[in-house]
Amino acid sequence: xxxxxxxxxxxxxxxxxxxxxxxxxxxxxxxxxxxxxxxxxxxxxxxxxxxxxxxxxxxxxxxxxxxxxxxxxxxxxxxxxxxxxxxxxxxxxxxxxxxxxxxxxxxxxxxxxxxxxxxxxxxxxxxxxxxxxxxxxxxxxxxxxxxxxxxxxxxxxxxxxxxxxxxxxxxxxxxxxxxxxxxxxxxxxxxxxxxxxxxxxxxxxxxxxxxxxxxxxxxxxxxxxxxxxxxxxxxxxxxxxxxxxxxxxxxxxxxxxxxxxxxxxxxxxxxxxxxxxxxxxxxxxxxxxxxxxxxxxxxxxxxxxxxxxxxxxxxxxxxxxxxxxxxxxxxxxxxxxxxxxxxxxxxxxxxxxxxxxxxxxxxxxxxxxxxxxxxxxxxxxxxxxxxxxxxxxxxxxxxxxxx
Numbered sequence: 001x002x003x004x005x006x007x008x009x010x011x012x013x014x015x016x017x018x019x020x021x022x023x024x025x026x027x028x029x030x031x032x033x034x035x036x037x038x039x040x041x042x043x044x045x046x047x048x049x050x051x052x053x054x055x056x057x058x059x060x061x062x063x064x065x066x067x068x069x070x071x072x073x074x075x076x077x078x079x080x081x082x083x084x085x086x087x088x089x090x091x092x093x094x095x096x097x098x099x100x101x102x103x104x105x106x107x108x109x110x111x112x113x114x115x116x117x118x119x120x121x122x123x124x125x126x127x128x129x130x131x132x133x134x135x136x137x138x139x140x141x142x143x144x145x146x147x148x149x150x151x152x153x154x155x156x157x158x159x160x161x162x163x164x165x166x167x168x169x170x171x172x173x174x175x176x177x178x179x180x181x182x183x184x185x186x187x188x189x190x191x192x193x194x195x196x197x198x199x200x201x202x203x204x205x206x207x208x209x210x211x212x213x214x215x216x217x218x219x220x221x222x223x224x225x226x227x228x229x230x231x232x233x234x235x236x237x238x239x240x241x242x243x244x245x246x247x248x249x250x251x252x253x254x255x256x257x258x259x260x261x262x263x264x265x266x267x268x269x270x271x272x273x274x275x276x277x278x279x280x281x282x283x284x285x286x287x288x289x290x291x292x293x294x295x296x297x298x299x300x301x302x303x304x305x306x307x308x309x310x311x312x313x314x315x316x317x318x319x320x321x322x323x324x325x326x327x328x329x330x331x332x333x334x335x336x337x338x339x340x341x342x343x344x345x346x347x348x349x350x351x352x353x354x355x356x357x358x359x360x361x362x363x364x365x366x367x368x369x370x371x372x373x374x375x376x377x378x379x380x381x382x383x384x385x386x387x388x389x390x391x392x393x394x395x396x397x398x399x400x401x402x403x
Contacts, residue, residue: 001402002033004110008057008069008097008121011038012046013076015313016116016149022206023114025049026398035108037100039068039121041077053108057100064096071117071151074262076229082120083159090120090162097124105129109138114401115146118176118191119155120162122146123169130172145175145401147201148187150310154357156190167191177201177401179311180332202336204397205316207390210293222380224252225299225323227292227314228306230261230270230283233358235305235328238365240273240281242305242372250377251279258295260286296321301379304328305372307351308358311336316392319344324379326372344387347379 005011011020020038027034028049035053040046042060059068059080066089070079085093101124104110113129115122125144132139156163170176170191176198178184184198224243228234236257243255257274261267274281284295296302302318303326311333315325319341327333329348337346349372352364360368390396 001027001111002108003027003035004104004108004113005034005036005116006038006097006101006113006121006125007036007116008039008093008119009071009116010040010044010046010068010077011036011048014070014072015310016071016147016151018313019147019149019203020116021046021048022204022394023398023401024052026204026394028052029395030398035104035110037097037104037125041068055100055104057096064092069093071119071149071155076260076262082155082161085161093120094124097121098128101125101128105132105137105139110142112402113142113144115144116149117152118146118148118166118170118173118187119152120166122173123162123166126169126172143174144172145177146170146173147177147401148179148183150179150183153183153186153190173197175199175403179203180336182331182335183310199400199403200336201397201400202340202392203311203313203316204392204394205313205320205389207320207393207395209289210296210317210320221298221300222251222253223299224255224301224303224376224380225258225295225318226255226303226305227258227295227318228304228312229259230257230267231263232266232270233307235307236270237273238369238372239303239305240270240277241365242369242376243279243281244273244277245370246279246373246377248278250380252301252376252380253280255279255281256284256295256299257281258284258287258292292317293321296323299323300384301326301376303376303379305349306330307354307360309333316389319387319392320389322384322386324382324384326375326379340391341387341389344389345379345382345385347375349375 007020011017037055039057067078067080176187176193178200188195296318302323324345326347328351334348352360352368
């Protein structure tokens with residue numbers, strides 16, 4: 001097949017960027033011809049597999065004189081929020097992506113277009129393609145799909161930027177692809193897309209890198225690892241408080257927190273809590289992929305105590321490396337994982353009540369932390385059984401995208 005990929009964001013940062021890069025790699029392994037359109041900054045130079053064409057949409061340029069627009073209000077790089085786009089900036093954005101799509105269609109004539117986020121750039125692409133189809137283009141057989149990453153739905157609910165234009169474009173998609181069943185329900189509600197045109201495809205992990213042959217763990221070592229942003233919304237402070245209340249015979253002998261941060265005050269508060277914790281907590285910072293694999297491979301348990309997630313890639317990576325997994329029981333995650341791997345070593349923790357989408361009720365946190373401590377004790381004392389996670393690989397995701 002000839003496959004065109006589209007994202008308004010950097011294709012090598014954030015969860016959706018990793019999703020794009022890994023599916024491009026998976027489709028390349030299967031021998032498909034590919035091209036990518038993505039928004040990047042002035043110094044960015046993303047790397048794709050050999051033979052993949054790249055058409056950048058360059059921000060901080062004459063064409064787009066502002067930073068890359070981010071789907072989250074807090075991005076790991078300098079970014080413009082969608083809610084801050086002026087009418088002029090919005091038209092510049094739409095024109096730049098329309099030109100990129102138009103050029104790619106002339107040069108590439110794809111059989112399949114895979115867009116990331118049910119949002120503005122995807123709507124631009126759909127309108128460009130459907131205009132050509134209406135004019136009798138050879139693209140009439142081209143299938144256009146878009147993958148939801150949850151942040152797109154959040155943007156639709158937070159403000160009304162180009163709301164009608166986006167909804168119109170999403171309703172012209174051949175299919176919307178969801179990470180899990182509850183998200184599919186949200187897609188139908190927010191965009192008015194018929195349920196029969198929404199498929200659940202899940203997410204994946206790189207099984208060629210993250211696998212248990214790297215295993216460096218020792219049974220009984222009671223080593224705990226967290227991977228993600230050092231952020232209150234990820235439950236990091238609650239995790240430290242949960243560990244602190246555990247009995248010595250149950251507590252982890254070492255806890256490693258892997259990841260960067262964007263809020264200095266929140267990081268400082270988490271660090272101060274860790275200094276007061278009765279058991280060792282180490283901040284590893286941002287690490288290379290090889291270092292990350294080593295951290296998973298040494299750990300007995302991986303924990304993700306988040307208050308909001310789509311379908312987190314880190315859970316799959318940790319499982320591929322043989323970790324037991326503890327996670328907050330958020331919508332869709334348990335359902336999808338258990339459907340794919342019913343016998344996998346999962347432990348889920350009932351979340352606190354939420355004041356907003358990702359902000360818990362403070363009064364519920366002590367009980368949540370006690371539940372988390374109990375579940376961690378169970379997971380740390382359990383063996384780490386062999387579990388075949390091939391069904392969760394990016395190659396399997398690519399097969400599901402094609403349908």
